[in-house]
Amino acid sequence: MARIRVAVNGFGTIGKRVAEAILKQPDMELVGVVKTKPDYVAKHAVSSGIPLYTLSDRLDAFREKNIPVEGSLEDLLEKVDVVVDATPGGVGKEYKPLYERFGVKAIFQGGEKPEVAEVSFNTLCNYEEALGKRSVRVVSCNTTGLLRSICSLSRIAKIKKVRATMVRRASDPKEVKRGPVNAIVPNPVKLPSHHALDVKTVLPTLDIVTTAVVVPTTLMHVHIVFAELEDQVSREDIVATFEQTPRILLADASLGLTSTADLVEYARDLGRKRYDIPELVIWLDSIAVLGREVMWMQAVHQESIVVPENIDAIRAVMEAAKSAEETIRITDETLGIMHGRIP
Numbered sequence: 001m002a003r004i005r006v007a008v009n010g011f012g013t014i015g016k017r018v019a020e021a022i023l024k025q026p027d028m029e030l031v032g033v034v035k036t037k038p039d040y041v042a043k044h045a046v047s048s049g050i051p052l053y054t055l056s057d058r059l060d061a062f063r064e065k066n067i068p069v070e071g072s073l074e075d076l077l078e079k080v081d082v083v084v085d086a087t088p089g090g091v092g093k094e095y096k097p098l099y100e101r102f103g104v105k106a107i108f109q110g111g112e113k114p115e116v117a118e119v120s121f122n123t124l125c126n127y128e129e130a131l132g133k134r135s136v137r138v139v140s141c142n143t144t145g146l147l148r149s150i151c152s153l154s155r156i157a158k159i160k161k162v163r164a165t166m167v168r169r170a171s172d173p174k175e176v177k178r179g180p181v182n183a184i185v186p187n188p189v190k191l192p193s194h195h196a197l198d199v200k201t202v203l204p205t206l207d208i209v210t211t212a213v214v215v216p217t218t219l220m221h222v223h224i225v226f227a228e229l230e231d232q233v234s235r236e237d238i239v240a241t242f243e244q245t246p247r248i249l250l251a252d253a254s255l256g257l258t259s260t261a262d263l264v265e266y267a268r269d270l271g272r273k274r275y276d277i278p279e280l281v282i283w284l285d286s287i288a289v290l291g292r293e294v295m296w297m298q299a300v301h302q303e304s305i306v307v308p309e310n311i312d313a314i315r316a317v318m319e320a321a322k323s324a325e326e327t328i329r330i331t332d333e334t335l336g337i338m339h340g341r342i343p
């Protein structure tokens with residue numbers, strides 16, 4: 001069968017990771033990526049063999065810097081079946097009419113409003129809703145983390161309600177203009193935070209409320225989650241469910257995995273590129289059951305958690321895998337994504 005021809009528009013934190021993940025898929029071809037700036041990232045992409053394109057009014061800027069480009073975004077869209085839009089939040093919607101004009105299916109990111117796409121997406125929760133769609137929005141990193149654990153828990157229990165607090169990282173490591181440097185910032189002060197609404201774009205009937213603060217770290221987000229279940233479920237069953245769910249790792253604090261810094265150090269020890277952790281990490285010791293209430297703490301590596309979902313979304317819109325299980329098997333094997341306990 002012919003491989004799915006894919007473009008990536010926007011080659012930043014998410015775009016470069018998704019592009020590299022596409023290169024590892026047996027059923028996909030990375031036809032090219034679009035960069036706006038003729039900088040070191042563009043030069044490195046070229047030297048890594050990634051075909052580079054730019055916006056039509058930027059071609060000269062690349063030539064002036066002697067960075068070879070294959071053509072414009074429009075040239076690239078002529079050649080592909082799917083575009084992954086990884087431009088900054090809100091920019092993707094500006095491109096939507098162009099993608100439609102070229103008859104190219106589009107995967108958008110969580111920084112876009114839900115209306116940008118026909119469906120908001122998380123593989124474990126609603127893979128089949130995205131089958132054959134023209135546009136899909138992969139929800140943002142915090143929402144992806146919440147959805148993974150909620151949909152895992154839903155396998156063994158009916159969830160009555162979820163209340164969760166997001167402790168958000170201040171910026172990604174490469175960003176130099178964001179803060180706070182020395183404060184904890186309610187985000188927003190007026191409750192609730194937007195994350196629950198985003199979860200509801202995938203699970204519309206779930207009773208969920210979220211709050212958030214931003215803290216001075218770049219490594220990962222941390223969530224403190226409380227769920228009330230319709231029936232009582234044992235801690236053992238909850239641990240077993242998380243343990244058996246793809247893309248969830250359980251971290252054992254008694255082995256020293258007590259913070260996001262330890263998780264990142266472990267990813268470094270694994271030799272993972274950019275210390276990426278596309279798995280959701282749940283602290284084993286934090287999982288507690290009080291009657292029908294369950295609580296746990298989980299960590300989200302914001303730069304990489306949505307990468308596997310982007311790959312699955314490509315398969316979904318092209319109907320190249322009929323079920324979540326089928327796409328997860330390929331994506332997780334090719335990207336080395338684990339589940340179970342660390343280590």
Ligand SMILES: NC(=O)C1=CN([C@@H]2O[C@H](COP(=O)(O)OP(=O)(O)OC[C@H]3O[C@@H](n4cnc5c(N)ncnc54)[C@H](O)[C@@H]3O)[C@@H](O)[C@H]2O)C=CC1
Pocket residue numbers: 009010011012013014015034035036037086087088089090091109110111112139140141172302303306
């Ligand atoms: N960084 C994160 O933690 C996460 C980000 N997201 C979402 O992913 C999307 C992308 O975010 P990041 O990768 O973090 O942003 P980024 O700023 O790292 O990357 C965006 C890239 O798009 C380029 N760009 C800017 N304007 C463009 C245009 N008009 N056409 C083509 N390219 C353009 C920028 O130069 C940059 O290379 C956003 O919707 C964001 O909300 C989702 C999950 C996590």
Ligand SMILES: O=C(OP(=O)(O)O)[C@H](O)COP(=O)(O)O
Pocket residue numbers: 110140141142143168170302
């Ligand atoms: O935390 C994130 O999004 P989310 O809180 O909407 O899930 C992403 O990392 C992007 O966050 P940003 O808008 O602080 O760059």
